[in-house]
Amino acid sequence: MSRKKAGRRAPTESDVAKVAGVSQSAVSRAFTPGASIAEDTRKKILKAAQSLSYQPNLMARSMATGRSNIIALAISSLENPFYAQVVKELSEQLRETGRHILLFTTSPDGTADPELERVLSYQVDALILTATTASLELTLQCQKAGVPIVQINRESNLSGISTVRGENQRAAEQIADFFVAAGHTRFAFVGGSESSNISQIRQQAYIGRLKSAGFEHVAVAYGNYTFEGAAAATRILLEKPDRADAIFCASDYMAFAALDVVKREFGLSVPEDIAIVGVDDVPEAGHAAYDLTTYSQPAAALAREAIKIIDSQMASPGRRAQRREVRGQLILRGSTRLPPQGVLTIEGKKIWQS
Amino acid sequence: MSRKKAGRRAPTESDVAKVAGVSQSAVSRAFTPGASIAEDTRKKILKAAQSLSYQPNLMARSMATGRSNIIALAISSLENPFYAQVVKELSEQLRETGRHILLFTTSPDGTADPELERVLSYQVDALILTATTASLELTLQCQKAGVPIVQINRESNLSGISTVRGENQRAAEQIADFFVAAGHTRFAFVGGSESSNISQIRQQAYIGRLKSAGFEHVAVAYGNYTFEGAAAATRILLEKPDRADAIFCASDYMAFAALDVVKREFGLSVPEDIAIVGVDDVPEAGHAAYDLTTYSQPAAALAREAIKIIDSQMASPGRRAQRREVRGQLILRGSTRLPPQGVLTIEGKKIWQS
């Protein structure tokens, strides 16, 4: 009655203290790295803790310290293998420092997600947004509470939000150059969404570079970063007169959809009739079924930089938002034909440099 | 100095109480559904809370109530799109009741994961294991603490662990029947790992059914639920004399690897030379690149049942572990040839029933 019936409540520091014959504070110190406690006492306490199979209550700890060791991660498109990879990397890398991820799946337009606004209730140490954008209100709340925000693969014009991204500009330019070098003449672009600035940057750089090379017209359609959306976008592009012979898709996942449509619905052969390039270099891009040429965007490095930013922001809260870029390269596979020049083979991989 | 410098600390119930001119308890009650409080007072308090943009501190709440509204989710293979889907479904369905996921990525053999043992430190309300098995120690700890454990897609002989799974037995039998009906004569199986009992159940049912049909020999290899592992397993199978003309893979993800190897490395055509069937029906299975026949295992339903179990276990802690099965069906696509009988078309999908 007085205690919960099923399984007496979890042991606390006081319980351990009683067994070890010390005070509760001593137990606390035994579990606090760097605290002032004699080695003998600590051992005695750890033994007692062991015998009770004591586990510190992190909720209580976080209430006392103001730190939870929990990082909120908002993500919109887990079905995209690239982001699944990012989540995995973040989870594993954070675990190395004893932190864990509280997961929020949002709509792609996270701006409108009311649930996310409640993130701060969990006293998270930081907020990582991948493939989502923070609303203004959330940003302000986080800033007031001193919770750093890092966006992966989304830019934001809100000050105070840090950003980690791949080489969007360079990727797009390299791909444009590559298409031109391979002799293509009719170009298309499958973008994410018109509101994704990352997609816009890629689009502008791609179109700009093609223009410099003398190609004025680039067909554009948006796939909204979904498979079905990209398939539809590809259909639109392919039905246009003067059909493209080279498509740049703003993500591998969308490029897979494009390949599906190109091959099955339009009966075109790749890369003879049309070349397709993506961005990300997800594992599937290397599988025989897709064999996709793509500009890589290493998930592990993105995760690492994001965590670095969080750590530095937490160390010196005043610091202003940071922007970091992770390098990639154009990896050549079967979805494109090779240009006569610029192809390098490094560690078994073909890459291209203009 | 007395307060943290960057952004004064988050407002608390006491702050709200001061503004609203009531006691802290009143504020607490205003945010507790069903608590005894006058409607007028509540409105006044909510207004005050709004003006301070007050957010309840869930850590403090969980310390006081013993409930955190956090569900721990351990997952080993996020790169498998099926599990990515499961995670997404769980996250979205849990959100509907205000709960969130604390993510743990583990090695496939979670039994040996020491980090997971610390799950209980977070005072989670329940633990969901997908594609992982709980260690004995962890199980006991959870039972003692009254934290329900649900395994998705792994069986466990430990009592006290609930299980949600697809129709493993029936799936395997249907696939065996289907292969036979389609006129295949040389069979193979690509299993997960020898230690995964789900994979074993499928294997036994498959082999048993084929034996009943008069086929004694079934070639078996294990892909360990990884892409590379399944590719290697397929190579082994295909190099054997009297090469199989029908392969059943214990997951779509492994079937994709098998398709890659079959087509690219061995130059076989599917389904003329060899048929391949998977389990899960991930979205990719429907994509043109794979076009895989597969026995479906609906992620949304798995998630729903898992949550139901958690809820019922939390409602009546004494209750013993539950086992639930989610129905699926054999969905026919281009990786198999059609048998003369048993093919139904439902809502544009071809399915098969013996």
Place this chain on the structure above:
DNA sequence: GAAGCTTTTGCATGCGTATGCAACAGCAAA
């Protein structure tokens, strides 16, 4: 052995919320 110093320990309190209990207000019935 005393003085001075460092290390170790316990006490007391705070973190933000929930809740049992008693006090109180409001209202209806007598």
Place this chain on the structure above:
DNA sequence: TTTGCTGTTGCATACGCATGCAAAAGCTTC
């Protein structure tokens, strides 16, 4: 007006841990 009841409110305390402060213990040096 008094009594009894229901519905609201505040007080006090508990939840489990961390930490400033003072007391205690240990050690060094003369």
